[in-house]
Amino acid sequence: MNKIKVVVLKEWAEVFRNKLVLFSVAFLPLVLLALPFIMVIIMNNVPLEEATVDDIPEALLGTMCGGMSEADCALVYMLNLFTIMLMILPVMIPVTIAAYSIVGEKTSRTLEPLLATPITTSELLTAKAVAAVLPAVVATFLSFVIYSIGLRFMVNETIYNAALGPIWWFAIIVVAPLLSLFSVCLAIIVSSRVTDPRVAEQMSGIVILPIILIIVGQSLGIILIEARFLFLVAVITAVADAILLYFAVQLFQRERILTQWK
Amino acid sequence: MIKTNALTKQFDEHIAVDSLDLDIADGELFGFLGPNGAGKTTTVRMLTSLIAPTSGTAVVGGFKLGEDDQNIRRNVGILTETPGMYDRLSAHRNLSIYAELYEVEQVERQVEKYLKMLGLWERRDDPVGTFSKGMRQKLAIARSMLHEPKTLFLDEPTSGLDPEAAKLVRDFIEDLKEAGRTIFLCTHNLDEADRLCDRIAVFNGKLRVVDTPTSLRHSLFGNQVVVQLAASAEFYTSNLTSLPFVKECVADGNRLLLQMDDPAANNPELIRVLVSANAPIQFVSEQTHSLEDIYLELVNDK
Ligand SMILES: Nc1ncnc2c1ncn2[C@@H]1O[C@H](COP(=O)(O)OP(=O)(O)O)[C@@H](O)[C@H]1O
Ligand SMILES: [Mg+2]
Numbered sequence: 001m002n003k004i005k006v007v008v009l010k011e012w013a014e015v016f017r018n019k020l021v022l023f024s025v026a027f028l029p030l031v032l033l034a035l036p037f038i039m040v041i042i043m044n045n046v047p048l049e050e051a052t053v054d055d056i057p058e059a060l061l062g063t064m065c066g067g068m069s070e071a072d073c074a075l076v077y078m079l080n081l082f083t084i085m086l087m088i089l090p091v092m093i094p095v096t097i098a099a100y101s102i103v104g105e106k107t108s109r110t111l112e113p114l115l116a117t118p119i120t121t122s123e124l125l126t127a128k129a130v131a132a133v134l135p136a137v138v139a140t141f142l143s144f145v146i147y148s149i150g151l152r153f154m155v156n157e158t159i160y161n162a163a164l165g166p167i168w169w170f171a172i173i174v175v176a177p178l179l180s181l182f183s184v185c186l187a188i189i190v191s192s193r194v195t196d197p198r199v200a201e202q203m204s205g206i207v208i209l210p211i212i213l214i215i216v217g218q219s220l221g222i223i224l225i226e227a228r229f230l231f232l233v234a235v236i237t238a239v240a241d242a243i244l245l246y247f248a249v250q251l252f253q254r255e256r257i258l259t260q261w262k
Numbered sequence: 263m264i265k266t267n268a269l270t271k272q273f274d275e276h277i278a279v280d281s282l283d284l285d286i287a288d289g290e291l292f293g294f295l296g297p298n299g300a301g302k303t304t305t306v307r308m309l310t311s312l313i314a315p316t317s318g319t320a321v322v323g324g325f326k327l328g329e330d331d332q333n334i335r336r337n338v339g340i341l342t343e344t345p346g347m348y349d350r351l352s353a354h355r356n357l358s359i360y361a362e363l364y365e366v367e368q369v370e371r372q373v374e375k376y377l378k379m380l381g382l383w384e385r386r387d388d389p390v391g392t393f394s395k396g397m398r399q400k401l402a403i404a405r406s407m408l409h410e411p412k413t414l415f416l417d418e419p420t421s422g423l424d425p426e427a428a429k430l431v432r433d434f435i436e437d438l439k440e441a442g443r444t445i446f447l448c449t450h451n452l453d454e455a456d457r458l459c460d461r462i463a464v465f466n467g468k469l470r471v472v473d474t475p476t477s478l479r480h481s482l483f484g485n486q487v488v489v490q491l492a493a494s495a496e497f498y499t500s501n502l503t504s505l506p507f508v509k510e511c512v513a514d515g516n517r518l519l520l521q522m523d524d525p526a527a528n529n530p531e532l533i534r535v536l537v538s539a540n541a542p543i544q545f546v547s548e549q550t551h552s553l554e555d556i557y558l559e560l561v562n563d564k
Contacts, residue, residue, distance in 0.1 A: 006362040010348065010355075017350045110346040113405065116310055117363040118335040255313045259273075 003119045007127035008134075015101050015131070020198075024096040025135055029089055029143040036082035036147065040154045043075055072159050079151070079163040080225065083171075084215050086143055090176035091183045091207050093136035098187035099200035101128060106261050107195060115254050125252045128188065133180040140180075144172045167227050175230060178237040183207045185244035192251050192261050263288050264309065264413065264446060269318035271304050278304040280468045281318065286446065286461075288412075291439045293459030294448045297561055300466040302448040303343050306415045309446070310340045323413045323444075336365065339411035341419055345402035349391035353382055353401055356390055357408060364409035376404035380434065396427030403434065413444045420454060432458060452554050470560040478556055486549035487525045487532070489518040492542035501539045505532065519549070 015021050068076070105111045114124070148164050155163070187204040194200050214233075217223035251257075264286040271279040278301040286292045296302050307313045309322050311331040320327040325334045347356050354373060361369040377383045380400040390398060399419065406414060419435065420428040435458060439445060449455050455462050456475045464470040471478065491498070495513035502511045502520065507528040510521035522528055525548055536543060 003363055006359055010351070010359050013355065014348055014350050108346060108349060109342075109344040110348060112312065112342045112344075113340070113346045113360070113402070114363070115312055116335060116340045116342070117360065118332050118365065119363050120332075258307065258312055 003123050004127045004130065007119070007124060008131045011097070011101050011128065011131035012135075014104065015097050018100055021096050021100050025093050025139060028092060029139050032082075032086055032088065033143055033147055033150070035085070036079060037150055037154070039078060039082070040075070040151070043071075043078070044154070068158060068162065072156075072162075075155065076159055076162045079155075079159075081215055081219060083147070083164070083168055084211065084218065084225065086140065086147065087171065087176060087179065087211050088208055089140040089143060090136045090180040091211060092205070093139055094132035094180045094184040095187045095204040095207065096201055097132040097135065098128060098184045099191050099204060100197045101131065102188060102191035103195065103197040103200050106191075111257055111261070115258065121252055121254055121257075122249070125188075125249065129181070129184050132184045132187070133177065136180045136183075137177050140176045141172060144168070167225075167230050170227075170234075171230055175234050175237065178234060178241055179207075181241045182237055182244060185241065185248040188248045189244065189251060192257075195262070263324065263444065264292075264320070264322050266309070266320040267318055269305070269308060269320050270316050271301070271308055271313070272316040277467065279308070279315075282465075282469055284463065284469070284472070286444060288444055289439075289442050291435070291445045291447060291458055291460050293455035293462040294446060294465060295450065295452065295455045295462055295557065296448075296465040297450055300450075302465065303417055305465075306340065306417050306446070306448060310338055310415055311335060336409070337411055337413065339406035339409065339414040341402055341406045341414075341416045343417045345398040347390040347393075347398055347401060350389055352387045353377065353390055353393070354386040356401065357405055360405050361408045366409050372408050372410075376407050380404045381430075396423050396430075399423060399427070399431065403431065407438075411443070413446070414438065415446045415448075417448045418450070419447070420449070420451060428454075452557050464557060464560045466561050485522055485525050487520045487522055487529065488545075488547050488549045489520070489532075489536065489541075489543060490545040490547075491516050491518065492544055498536060498539055498541050501535055502532070505535065508532070 016025070105114070115121075148160075151160055151164065183204060186207055187200060190203045191197075191200040194203070214223060214225070218225055223229065264284060266282050266284045269279060269282040269284075270277065280301075282305065284292075294302055294305065304313070308315050308327070309320060311322075311327060311334045314328065322334050323337045325331075325337065327334065348359075351359075354377065357373040357377065358369055361372050366372050374383070377386050380403060382397060382401060382404065385393070385397070390401065393401065403416075403419065406416075416435065420431050423431065432454065435445065435447065439458075447455070447459060459475065461472060461474055462478060463472040489495070493516065495516055495518045498518060499511050499513050502508050502518070507522055507524070508520055509523070512519050520532070522532075529546065533543065533546065
């Protein structure tokens with residue numbers, strides 16, 4: 001346990017001195033929070049045009065906005081999209097941290113002395129994963145808390161309840177960590193093959209694609225984000241986690257890391 | 263104690279280490295000498311259980327390779343070919359991380375001890391990225407010592423260092439030997455191996471020879487005596503070839519080069535013969551071969 005802790009703290013000390021990593025961990029949440037707040041302020045002050053309401057897919061109207069005015073419904077719908085966008089955090093942050101930490105160790109050749117110590121490869125892998133996942137989960141959770149507190153003051157209770165129901169807490173507490181694990185495993189696998197952290201980050205960055213697809217799906221009315229859908233996402237992510245974790249562990253063997261990670 | 267038995271490592275088609283047999287005693291400073299690509303690093307990696315041998319066995323510090331790897335890692339120190347430091351972290355932080363990973367009990371005390379011993383204490387809070395190559399190497403040596411290993415593997419510790427830093431590192435290695443540690447020193451620097459090591463193995467994929475530096479010289483070249491004359495040496499060779507103890511005699515300008523079994527016993531007689539032939543002797547000296555000659559001889563003899 002102590003060794004895992006030592007490595008995790010080492011990872012943070014190294015990686016957070018990198019500006020690009022700091023940017024993704026600190027700046028990205030700020031942007032994703034600022035956008036919905038700005039939008040709410042605008043929508044509270046500018047009268048809504050009919051067109052916006054017409055844009056909302058028929059399928060969503062009924063489930064989402066039972067008994068709401070059309071303007072309120074439009075707002076709930078927009079907020080929903082922003083909440084999904086917050087899920088970019090648990091995906092992007094671990095990718096960035098893991099890519100920089102693993103490729104960094106490869107290029108500065110720090111893996112060999114590290115592997116010569118009595119740390120086990122599973123301790124090392126765990127430490128790498130925790131170092132990448134923990135900041136992501138914390139950043140996501142904090143962002144969501146700030147988001148919901150902010151909204152509480154900016155919109156009325158009906159809208160608040162419709163926009164931030166319990167399914168979103170499920171998303172943040174269960175789905176976000178699962179997504180983080182997925183992205184860190186992918187980053188480990190990709191990083192073992194490349195020597196430039198930016199390439200690793202971009203390649204692993206494709207994990208945000210599904211989230212973008214969900215956002216698009218929702219805005220086109222193809223997907224309806226409700227409890228059953230989120231639960232399905234959680235199950236799929238968990239299965240994918242198990243598969244990717246298996247490959248990451250396979251790749252993360254002493255001899256492999258030393259002789260094949262070039 | 264390090265003992266290997268037919269230790270072999272094969273990468274795809276290429277055999278990097280071929281059936282290596284070594285027997286290194288406790289407290290010995292053992293030189294592992296070979297050109298680039300000889301398989302020295304591969305051998306060290308096997309013996310520190312970083313990579314698994316393709317075949318063969320080894321015992322390192324009393325622990326069997328492949329069975330007790332965790333204990334081997336716990337009990338040996340390794341200076342890897344490249345220092346591999348966390349450049350953004352301070353020297354002190356780098357060492358404390360490793361002290362923790364090596365399960366050292368008094369982390370702070372050990373880190374301080376070795377930072378001071380290698381003259382890095384003043385710079386302990388500076389990021390390693392600002393260190394010179396020599397300083398990094400010293401820091402890496404400090405790192406390999408934190409857990410006070412009985413057995414130490416040093417992979418080319420002075421390569422790429424300036425003469426001053428190299429000397430400091432060599433002095434430190436001598437101190438380590440004085441302290442009774444077993445040291446496996448990889449090098450392609452002959453002079454270094456000659457000066458430091460109890461025994462030297464010449465290795466290029468296969469083990470060529472293992473012996474003390476002195477007997478390596480003798481066994482390969484015998485003893486050569488050089489007589490420097492004030493005149494051409496050619497004229498005197500016939501006087502000498504008839505002597506029973508002279509195995510070979512050649513003239514080289516004003517010099518006579520003689521191959522003899524025991525120069526100390528036979529030189530007086532040799533000189534008497536030359537003097538009676540009126541040879542104008544300037545100097546008589548023993549020709550010692552540099553290890554370099556021996557080494558090149560062995561390494562190139564495939
Ligand atoms: N992981 C590897 N895969 C394939 N070949 C390797 C690998 N590691 C080393 N080699 C080869 O094995 C030989 C010995 O390498 P090495 O042990 O690094 O030599 P040295 O340390 O004596 O310079 C070299 O020819 C090298 O190319
Ligand atoms: Mg080498």
